[in-house]
Amino acid sequence: MTRTSLTQLEARDSFIPRHIGPSESEQAAMLSTLGYATREALIDAVVPANIRRKDTLDLGQFVEPRTEEEALATLKALAAKNKVMKSMIGQGYYGTHTPKVILRNIFENPAWYTAYTPYQPEISQGRLEAILNFQQMITDMTGMGIANSSMLDEGTAAAEAMTLLQRVGKSSSKVFYVADDVLPQTLEVVQTRAQPIGVEVRVIAAAEIEKLEESCFGVLLQYPGVNGEVRDYRAAVEHLHAAGAMVVVAADLLALSLLEAPGAWGADVVVGNSQRFGVPLGFGGPHAGYLATRDEYKRSMAGRLVGVTVDAQGNQAYRLALQTREQHIRREKATSNICTAQVLLAVMAGMYAVYHGPDGLKRIAQRVHRQTAILARGLQQLGAEVLNTTYFDTLTVKGDAGALHAAAADAGINLRRIDDGHVGVSLDETTTREDLAALFGVFGKGKTVDIDAIDEDVADAYPAALARSSDFLTHPTFHRYHAEHEMLRYLRSLADKDLALDRTMIPLGSCTMKLNATSEMIPVTWPEFSSVHPFAPNDQTVGYREMIDQLEAMLCAATGYAAISLQPNAGSQGEYAGLLVIQKYHESRGEGHRNICLIPSSAHGTNPASASMVGMKVVVTACDENGNVDLADLKAKAEQYSRDLACVMVTYPSTHGVFEEGIKELCEIVHQHGGQVYVDGANMNAMVGVAAPGAFGGDVSHLNLHKTFCIPHGGGGPGVGPIGVGAHLAPFLPNQLSTGYVRNEAGIGAVSAAPFGSASILPISWMYIAMMGAEGLTAATEVAILNANYIARRLAPHYPVLYTGHDGLVAHECIIDLRPLQDKTGISNEDVAKRLMDFGFHAPTMSFPVPGTLMIEPTESEAKAELDRFIEAMITIHAEIVKVERGEYDKMDNPLKGAPHTADVVTADDWQHTYSREVAAFPVASLRKKKYWPPVGRADNVYGDRNLFCGCAPISDYE
Template identity: 60%
Template sequence: MKLNIDYQEKFQARHIAPNEADTAQMLKATGVTSLDELISQTIPEKIRLKAPLNLPPAKSEFDYLAALRQTASKNKVFKSFIGQGYYDVIVPGVIQRNILENPGWYTQYTPYQAEIAQGRLQALLNFQTMVVDLTGMEIANASLLDEGTAAAEAMFMQYSTRKNAAANIFFVSEEVFPQTIDILKTRAQPYGIELLIGNHQTVELTDNMFGAIVQYPAGNGAVYNYKDFATKGHEKGIKLTVVADIMSLVLLTPPGEWGADIVVGCTQRFGVPMGFGGPHAAFFATKEEYKRSIPGRIIGVTIDSAGNYALRMALQTREQHIRRDKATSNICTAQALLAIMAGMYAVYHGPKGVKLIAERIHGLTILLAESLKQLGYGQLNEAYFDTLKFDLGSLAGPVHAEAINNEMNFNFKGSVVTISIDETTSPEDIKTIVRFFARVKGKTLNDVSFDELKGNLTTVIPADLQRTSAYLTHALFNSHHSEHEMLRYIKSLEAKDLSLCHSMIALGSCTMKLNATTEMIPVTWAEFSKMHPFAPTDQVGGYMEIFDELNNWLSEITGFAAMSLQPNAGAQGEYAGLMVIRAYHNDRGDSHRNIALIPSSAHGTNPASAAMAGMKIVVVRCDDNGNIDVADLKAKAEQYKNELSCLMVTYPSTHGVFEESIIEICEIIHANGGQVYMDGANMNAQVGLTSPANIGADVCHLNLHKTFCIPHGGGGPGMGPIGVAKHLVPYLPGHAVVDIDKGKSIHAVSSAPWGSASILIISHAYIAMMGGDGLTNATRYAILNANYIKTRLEHHYPVLYTGTNGRCAHEMILDCRAFKNFGIEVTDIAKRLMDYGFHAPTVSFPVAGTVMVEPTESEPKHELDRFCDAMIAIRHEIDNVEKGLLDKTDNPLKNAPHTAAVITANEWEHPYSRQKAAFPLPYVSAYKFWPSVGRVNDTYGDRTLICSCPPLTDYEFEESEVTTPEYGT
């Protein structure tokens, strides 16, 4: 036997599911003899890349992790006392292992299909309840991207709801964190909002101000009483936003009790690692009267078809795909996974536990202040929670050197230093700090009565700012404090959710692909997770190496000159790209160029992002085949040639087709002075075969949570880096704290310089282990899998749009509109799929009454067949309704999904069998996923909006209270 010792396992064989035999069968069914033939029929030759991707050879999983260990060692993990919105934390092991590191939680999709998402909906409702309790406000959303962008959303909500239309000044306290002020500048410019940055104690409030924002505690660590400021503002119609530290609210009077209109902040301190900047869940809380203006998602309580307690995303008509350019925000995602972690931190510790943690942080801060006072250091904050401020004068240099020698990072600005304490700080850390502060003055620790101080600590928070109101009073925050109880609670919620652990999630435009374990493992390594985003550059060599490589690799994949890794969501990437285009035009003296051409088929975030960037939207028609109407595009480009800023285009199209005319389209825009912004939502059909730059785009955002394997996490995290052509590089986003300026950079779009840095490692791992050949094959198989499904289903469901050769790209639209003629809505199909063990494809987007299917390259043939079998079986059920063999109103589709309680009930009065309801195909009985509630009642939920955890006794409904759901498109 000849032995092969050169064998090395290829990661692409683990990522791309169809094997050689499956591939042959799928190609035969699809009517081609090779993958190359299929690709030639799908992607226009003139946009195909002429050379393979120039990327390093693929690494094995073992070799990648070994190499990454070396890279990680270049990050120096010092104790961080920098603060400024980022703090080291203790992640409870039960939460880290069973949520953050658990594919049962991180591979879930956004909970649009509520009946199979009750677990994460409950976890997000817990988060909302926690935020409402701690802020003292009336309603909260289910998280936003980060603290800075949450503050910007608050500013714009105040602006859009202002009563005085002439008011355009927004007061910003100079003690708001600098990264937040930077984002406020970005968001204010397109709307002509004037930021007045100053001292809240001396500013003169005027009638032309519509809002104000302060930090609580302030950026310098001081705790101010803002009550009079809020009152004076309200007298002039000025609404107040408070950026609050959520841990401090355990001890401080909540802003809702002294006049805040909006409270925003970050929940990172509640058990979410710093991760060099993210991802972290921001919060947004406000008054009930603004519930229809809140950005992002809200989880609300409703009932199901049996009148039982159920949850769903509330007020969904505010979504961008409905309001488009009239939307008050372009946010279409959240930080669900991180919000779930933060909410679970509150569940695990409960009110007593979080108070003990907050008191310990506050107490150690006082211990440090009093110890340094005995050494002769003058602490400048009279009232504080966790942050001390000193002006060290000539001693700043020696103290800084001592801190570095002791592997500690403080926040230095000239001679002024702030030191922030967190829950990982120990009394020994305080001793170490005191010891080297003493050494600088030629003293020792013996000059401080440390033990006496430690035993006599009392708060420095003034009595009128000490919290007296209760919080986290709901039973769920007072029930799961042992690890066994917590484990079971987490698992009980996980069991209610369908994720990629169970079956394919074939969501068109969302690309739910494998999140490989090896890609995920490094995220929680201390060298990555415990890094502060403002750590000195000489301590973050590992991260810089990863960013440089990822920048180069993504630039090669897209064909662009450079990337910005800062945008921390796809919609954020859209906005950043448009702001870069805006800056380019302005710099050339073309500030009048403000028209954005957007096809009628575009995702709703496109017009919403354009409006946020100060652009006027002109809609371009699509023809009967779903393609951009080139004649209409040309006419409008020429009509607005003097004002044309850009075209926003998705490629392949939103309809799942490689449009033949794309190069001509880009040339038309360029000929009329505009730029081409490409929405990268469908890059999974481009990588290695074509590219945005090759097509003619100038800027493109990449959904790393789609094409490049960052998990969706139940509705976030996401990342949306942008790539740009050479002429746009100088305008890529900068940052107020870390110098990443490109020369003419726009202000920041996210709080951290590199966005949600810790999850960039996932995409880095994916590209490194796939290599150029693997990435290209992934694209080829994504197209094969989609066309195989199309071949199996097109005789049962009309495929709405295809390319010239009858091929779809990586996704397709199945037309279900005709079924409405005999009472079947596309929603019924979506709910019935749950009985077959599947999450529905994308419903009613981009065309109402349709479903859009995208299988991804990660799915094996047998899973594709299982899904097709389910869809075909449902089609037969629809036929039986049409033929009268099934009742028009009492049939498996209208009653779907069927819960275990319904199936096992003593009475069964439906004209079809229990077997047909619950086990409609043989494979279902082998592995049944039971929806935990029946069909949710959206109408009831919006009519009785409840967005925090109610006592379950409130949901013992009378039968007369239960209404019939209203469903439709």
């Protein structure tokens, strides 16, 4: 018997083969198909020699992979360095109870967190309904006509609202006023967004808005204000409207259970954060911001919008409405680059409202308000000076701030730091009688008050004229699922309608839908990470900051950059921040006039949108017939605009899925003319360990942690879009001066509402890198490239592979061309996408970057059996297309045009198709054992856009 050493036995505990799908023997078989003996030989053929990385990733203490248990133990030790206090800081972030049925069945459920953006509506009906609940909740609570499917946070929502007012308003003014009691972090994000587009942000005392005489196009109000005051703005809004200005209100959703909706007193846009509806604090995110506006502005609203349409059989179906607006963002005419949302968190917040219903929300709000009123009266009895005349949940108290903070900390409580003479106290759903007693001890130096005695006669402390009179959450969905059993079944029924990674491969090009390992997800719910306020004192967040520092170092090693900022909380925000950093760098050198951004014609729409948002002028450069950047054209334009060249934005590997040979030359050309090179990191999954943008000429890149580094897509968010920069750009990375986060005084202003963006999901990427180590990260890239080339080679006899490099090879994704087949048969890439649903697959990326094509990215996590299952489906579909070409299937009545086929359609007594039910439902034999049934037939996009309806189904549907 062969003896196995301890070292060999220990190696069997490695996470690497858990993450990488194909076994060594499967990899050998795929390599044989491609004609290569080893993975290294394949990578040498795919990656240009002049950028090929040969060194081991310098991951420091994490260079060697750790087992799942070792990594969890190491991270747990870091988490233990955080102090979890009762945070009464407020400022837009509050303690909340996540209903356990939501925690277990959404937040911790891969059916929800591994789903992709619902661009294919027929296989996304569950999460689309859940998002529709969120939209309905927001429109009801705010009293507005329409709400989108979520924003990145409250600060960026306010910034988007500002630009929305510019688009739809009639004022020619460039001035935007912000009330002085708006959340400080919101003001800073608005200022960051305003400066490059020439908007002047002015701060005005909230009490003076009613007397404002200066011309402006809009005003931002906070309701209630950061210091707690609840102001009656009705007269002020009338005054502003009469002067031609429009009004944005940042509103607290829980307060709106008791306070009149802003839509009822004239708001044009309402924004805010849904965090306190059951989403943990998480050191600042991710949380679902929201934006609601008047119905007439819906076609100008940024972000995603879920709407109602009908399917091919006339049944109600949900879909992303007006989705071309988002997928093909207004490029160089853009005022927004948002191309993601916070779906998972919006679903949680919406379900919080479903579970509690309007009466439950009112009860929670009344309890919080009553506790606040008791606190105010008790503090007055103790001799403290409460400055508020009105409030909902927040008080501002005069006193020795240093002594009060120290006493509160001794009691395990954080208060808001205002200045030396004042502190803030915000209560929330988690506040108890014991907390009130502790607060009285803090302010009364050990004295007590009689809570029950105060409770007997204390009154509401917001203006009676602002007491809510309008109904909200009247739809049956918000009244049916208050019993946990009913809620559990509702959530399960929605999840069952969807295809996510827990069921099948999602072969989307450029979107990298890979394993989100359970061990990576576990730390997200640890209270040491989930229950920390983003503005907690530094001595309470030592573990968080160490973890963040380590993750930044890991990402620097992977990218070749000198520094990383984790603040941008989406890829679009990373692009935006990266360009602001470039701009700041040029200004520091006395070259602030540089404003030309070169962008290849193949670029994603967010690239020119981001450039436009920072005030740059986009100049498009050509691509050659092979999809590569035309270096001759780029060189000519770099020379033409040499004096004013700010940067180039290029995706690498290319948008077409190829390692372009000329990337170093491209970088050299731009640098010769004083420009900077922005390398879009969307395709970083093809580079980790084999090439580094910071080494081959990149100056700045954003990374999609929700792609390459395993943070789940969550049905269309959360995402994280940090930026890596060269040493010369490092001083200009984002700060958040308003909350005391100063990375470097030369840095740009805040681009998100929290200093570290969506901090609570960063442990996912930390865990991934720690468990993979240098060897595993490199192997993941190599297998991603192997899997993509295996699919391309197997499908090439049936579908032309549009762009390839040396030896017909691709990078980590391939584009197959359906246009020749469509010309012959009328079968489109959309027909193939819908037919794949009958096989139990999510479609590849449709029509990007080339119309009429499908872009396929299998990732390294898919085993050969799953790749072969997908290949079999695609070959079978090709055979069906050939039958259409030969006339064996009718051009309009065939399995592709009829797809997807629902169980209702296949089992109906009336079957009028010329193809059989068996072909419709079971095109391959394996489906008889494991079959996913799409819940609806093909959605009618045109009907949905012409009849835009973005709320829950009418009550009549439930009668």
